[in-house]
Amino acid sequence: MHGSFAGLLIHDETGYHFHYDGDYLATEKPVPVSLTLPLSGKSFHSLTMFPFFDGLIPEGWLLDIAEKSWKLDARDRMGLLLVCCKDTIGAVSVIPQIEGS
Numbered sequence: 001m002h003g004s005f006a007g008l009l010i011h012d013e014t015g016y017h018f019h020y021d022g023d024y025l026a027t028e029k030p031v032p033v034s035l036t037l038p039l040s041g042k043s044f045h046s047l048t049m050f051p052f053f054d055g056l057i058p059e060g061w062l063l064d065i066a067e068k069s070w071k072l073d074a075r076d077r078m079g080l081l082l083v084c085c086k087d088t089i090g091a092v093s094v095i096p097q098i099e100g101s
Contacts (some may be wrong), residue, residue, distance in 0.1 A: 019043040
């Protein structure tokens with residue numbers, strides 16, 4: 001969020017999980033990534049991709065290009081998010097976590 005690590009989005013066999021980083025919450029004026037994901041120390045859970053993050057994924061012809069270029073399935077929302085949303089127009093970027101960090 002604005003270049004600061006705000007939280008972690010995880011996709012596993014039970015769905016999608018998002019939780020804010022404790023250090024981010026402790027900053028002077030933390031800002032939520034979305035109104036639907038208010039600042040909280042608790043984790044959020046959803047069976048499908050959270051609408052805010054899903055809305056970052058391109059649509060139409062740009063989605064077609066991403067699917068063909070990276071050989072991704074349109075149903076692989078996490079894969080599309082990780083590939084297409086490292087440098088978004090808004091305040092939020094989605095960056096893959098490096099193994100071991």
